[in-house]
Amino acid sequence: MSARAQAPSVLPSAAPAASSPASLVGSLLAEIAAHLSALAQNGREAAIDLLGLPMGEAERDALARALGRGEVEARLSVGGESEIWETAYAGVWWVRHFGAGGELTGERIEITSFPAILAAAPADIAAAAQRLGTRLVSPPTPALPAALPPVPTSHPGSHPASHGEPDA
Amino acid sequence: MPETIPKAIPETIPVPIAETIPETVGASLAALGISRRALLKYATRLATLMALEPLAAPAMAEALARAKRQSVIWLSFQECTGCTESLTRSFSPTLEDMIFNLISLDYHETLMAVSGAAAEAARLSAMEANRGQYIVVVDGSVSTRDGGVYSAGAGKTHLDILRETVSGARAVIAVGTCASFGGIPRARPDPTGAAAVAEIVTTKPVVNIPGCPPIPEAMAGTIAYLITFGKLPPLDDKNRPLSFFGDTIHDRCYRRPFYDRGLFAKSFDDEGARNGWCLYELGCKGPVTYNACATVKWNGGLSFPIQSGHGCLGCSEPGFWDRGGFYTPLPARTFEGGAVPAAAAAAGVAAGLGSAWLTRRRRQKAAEEMRAAETQDGKPQEQKETLP
Numbered sequence: 001m002s003a004r005a006q007a008p009s010v011l012p013s014a015a016p017a018a019s020s021p022a023s024l025v026g027s028l029l030a031e032i033a034a035h036l037s038a039l040a041q042n043g044r045e046a047a048i049d050l051l052g053l054p055m056g057e058a059e060r061d062a063l064a065r066a067l068g069r070g071e072v073e074a075r076l077s078v079g080g081e082s083e084i085w086e087t088a089y090a091g092v093w094w095v096r097h098f099g100a101g102g103e104l105t106g107e108r109i110e111i112t113s114f115p116a117i118l119a120a121a122p123a124d125i126a127a128a129a130q131r132l133g134t135r136l137v138s139p140p141t142p143a144l145p146a147a148l149p150p151v152p153t154s155h156p157g158s159h160p161a162s163h164g165e166p167d168a
Numbered sequence: 169m170p171e172t173i174p175k176a177i178p179e180t181i182p183v184p185i186a187e188t189i190p191e192t193v194g195a196s197l198a199a200l201g202i203s204r205r206a207l208l209k210y211a212t213r214l215a216t217l218m219a220l221e222p223l224a225a226p227a228m229a230e231a232l233a234r235a236k237r238q239s240v241i242w243l244s245f246q247e248c249t250g251c252t253e254s255l256t257r258s259f260s261p262t263l264e265d266m267i268f269n270l271i272s273l274d275y276h277e278t279l280m281a282v283s284g285a286a287a288e289a290a291r292l293s294a295m296e297a298n299r300g301q302y303i304v305v306v307d308g309s310v311s312t313r314d315g316g317v318y319s320a321g322a323g324k325t326h327l328d329i330l331r332e333t334v335s336g337a338r339a340v341i342a343v344g345t346c347a348s349f350g351g352i353p354r355a356r357p358d359p360t361g362a363a364a365v366a367e368i369v370t371t372k373p374v375v376n377i378p379g380c381p382p383i384p385e386a387m388a389g390t391i392a393y394l395i396t397f398g399k400l401p402p403l404d405d406k407n408r409p410l411s412f413f414g415d416t417i418h419d420r421c422y423r424r425p426f427y428d429r430g431l432f433a434k435s436f437d438d439e440g441a442r443n444g445w446c447l448y449e450l451g452c453k454g455p456v457t458y459n460a461c462a463t464v465k466w467n468g469g470l471s472f473p474i475q476s477g478h479g480c481l482g483c484s485e486p487g488f489w490d491r492g493g494f495y496t497p498l499p500a501r502t503f504e505g506g507a508v509p510a511a512a513a514a515a516g517v518a519a520g521l522g523s524a525w526l527t528r529r530r531r532q533k534a535a536e537e538m539r540a541a542e543t544q545d546g547k548p549q550e551q552k553e554t555l556p
Contacts, residue, residue, distance in 0.1 A: 047222035049215070078206045079266075097209060103468035105213050108222055116226050117212070121204030123194055123233065 024055065025062045028109075032067075032092055035111040039091050050107040060107075067092060067109075074118055080105070084115055193270055194233030200269065207233060210266045211396075217389045217464065218401060219411045228396050232270060238395045239302040241294055241333060242276040245326040246319045246353040246362055247308025251344040252278055254381035255388065267388040270395055274302070277321075288322045291333070299336040303394065306330065306365050309346040309353045313361030330368060339373045339394060340365060343387050348376035348406075349486035356490055366407060373400055376407045378459075380483035385464050386412040406486070408458065417454035417480050420462035423447070441477060451495035452479030459484040 028048070035046035050060065068088030076082035080099040087094055093115050097106035120128075191199075197207060211229040215222055244252070255267075256279070273279065274294035280287060294302065308326075311319035316327035324332075334340055342365040345351045353362035366374045375394075377386050390409050393401045401409045418424070426432070426446040433441035433450055446452070454462075457480050461472040473480055479495075482488040 045223060049222045051216050052219060076205070076209075078203065079209050082209065097212065099468055101468050103470065105469075106209075106216050108212075108216075110222075117205060117208050121208070123198065124203050124205065127198050 022062070024053075024059050025066055028053075028063055029066060032089075032109060032111065036089060036091055039111050039113075045110070045112040047111065048109040050109065051104075064094070067094065076117070082117070084118060191237070192233065193235050193237055196237060197233070197269055202266075202269070204229065204233060207266070214389055214392050214396075217385050217411065218393055218409075231396050232392070235270075235395055237272040238270060238391075239294055239298040240271045240273050240305055240391075241291060241302055241337075242273060242279075242305045242307070243326075243330060243333060244277050245306065245308030245310050245330070245347070246351075246360065247344065247346050248352075249278055249307075250381040251307040251347075251387070252276070254379075254384045255343075257384075267391060270392060271303075274298075285322075295333060295336050301338055302336065303391070304334050304337040304340045305391075306340065306342050306347045307344045309350045309362035309364060310368055311353075311360035312363045312368075313359070316361075318360035327368065330365070334369050334372050337372055339375065339400065340369055341375045341377060341387075341390065341394075342366065343377045343382055345378040345380045345382075345483060345485075345488070348378035348408075351380065352489055354489070374407055375400055375403065375409065377412070378406075378408060378484040380481075380488075382484070383412065383460055383464050383466065386460060404458070408484075412460040412464070413458040413484065415458065415460075415463075417457050417459060417462050417474070421454055421474060422462070423474060436477070447474055447477075447479040449497050450479050451493060451497055453482030453485075453488070453491075453494075453498065454480040455498060457482040457485050457488075 031048065035044075035048075038044040038046065050063075055063075070086035070088050070090065072086040074084045076084065080097070080102070082098065083094075083096045085094050086092070091111055091113060093110045093112065095106070095108050095110055095115055095117070096104070099105045194204070194207075197204075208226060208229040211232065212222075212225040214220070215225045215228065220228075242252075275287065275291040277283075277287065280290070282290065308319075310316065310326050310330055312327060316325035319326045321329065342348045346353060346362070347365045350358075350362045350364050353360055364376075366376065375390060377390055379386065386409070389412070390401060393409075401411060404410055404413055406413075418427075421427075423444060423446050426444070427448060431440065431443075431445045432448055433445045435441070436450065441447075441450075448455075452474065454474065461480070462474070465472045465475070481494050482491065
């Protein structure tokens with residue numbers, strides 16, 4: 001489903017040790033652990049931008065497996081899709097953003113009690129309150145009067161293929 | 169050349185309303201039904217692109233929402249409109265469009281609805297209403313030979329229009345290699361005396377976003393940075409934003425392991441090419457080209473020239489148009505301070521020169537065969553060799 005741009009996998013099999021999945025994932029986990037401690041102790045939030053790191057598919061999968069899944073999963077539809085889930089470590093969230101064409105535009109680990117993008121913004125709440133208020137004082141347009149004839153379901157001159165089917 | 173140039177703007181034309189739209193970005197987004205959440209998602213994307221602190225996104229979104237829409241005057245000179253096309257045909261339109269909600273594009277010859285005298289009046293009134301605040305975006309180089317007469321519009325040379333328009337500007341953004349370094353119009357023999365914006369404008373801050381065309385995210389990201397933070401992003405010695413032009417293509421190329429192991433494609437569509445090996449011997453200019461093609465890529469991250477099997481042309485560098493052939497490999501000595509395995513480079517040069525000759529020879533042979541086949545029965549025959 002994720003239409004992430006991926007270079008063809010024709011790299012030599014013996015990759016240099018510095019970029020082996022284990023070491024990069026290990027250092028990322030250590031960084032996340034440090035941030036999570038800071039969050040637990042003094043509420044300090046942090047975020048790690050995964051797209052800015054030289055991570056391949058293998059490293060990303062290894063990190064996702066290491067962090068696991070928690071209790072919360074959210075799907076956003078704003079300028080394309082976004083997926084957010086809590087990992088098995090409370091306070092560590094995985095945030096993935098896609099553009100309107102399905103391409104990956106952002107991927108980050110957020111260490112926070114609640115990712116900012118999930119919350120409704122105060123300005124949006126104010127605008128929605130106004131909209132709902134307006135709707136209550138001016139109700140939607142009433143239904144059409146029953147005197148209008150219903151749309152015919154079959155017509156003498158209709159195409160044989162659509163005979164018996166209601167007109168679109 | 170006509171002897172008398174008609175007067176540009178008759179005084180009787182009423183001045184169209186082009187003052188700064190008084191509402192904030194947040195208000196105009198709300199009017200369009202775009203949520204603050206969408207603005208936050210956009211700011212998050214920008215933070216990634218501009219290599220900013222990830223937690224900066226909410227503050228950026230807030231700053232953008234509170235800002236007045238930035239007045240932008242876009243001037244087009246000796247250009248092909250590719251830069252505008254790159255920016256407006258973005259792959260993820262919902263988010264890239266956002267830049268057009270952040271700015272008030274008060275003048276753009278290709279995009280604006282009016283033309284002629286009304287357009288010129290719009291430019292002048294926007295300059296007056298936003299004096300000291302507007303940003304000038306320029307694409308295309310400026311003719312300077314013979315007073316700049318080879319590139320003109322509305323009865324004025326582009327040289328004069330540029331000087332006049334930047335007089336009240338806050339900053340100037342030169343998009344594309346033509347505006348940044350002269351570009352294709354400057355190619356030998358440079359008949360119009362094509363100059364870069366920075367060679368003419370010396371009293372205002374100038375940012376260069378080169379590329380032929382530039383990556384749309386580079387254009388949008390830099391403009392958004394300027395609007396959000398009110399200052400220019402960190403620039404390199406050629407006034408290019410470091411977040412997009414800090415690394416060479418070679419530094420971030422996914423085919424680098426093949427280069428390091430001396431595995432090169434020798435000709436287009438050979439076995440090495442099909443295995444995705446390094447394109448150094450086919451003339452790739454990646455090692456000397458600074459741009460974000462290897463990371464941000466094109467068409468929403470879909471691909472970039474090397475990934476599609478063609479070497480980098482170096483289109484974001486000065487003089488790329490007169491550097492010899494696109495298919496001539498770089499000599500090893502052009503590497504500056506990079507950790508280049510000498511053996512691979514030397515082997516590359518020797519093999520590259522050989523392969524360049526072979527490629528040319530094959531091309532000649534294929535052309536000869538095609539001509540021979542055509543004269544035989546008047547119809548071109550099927551090609552036995554793939555033309556590069």
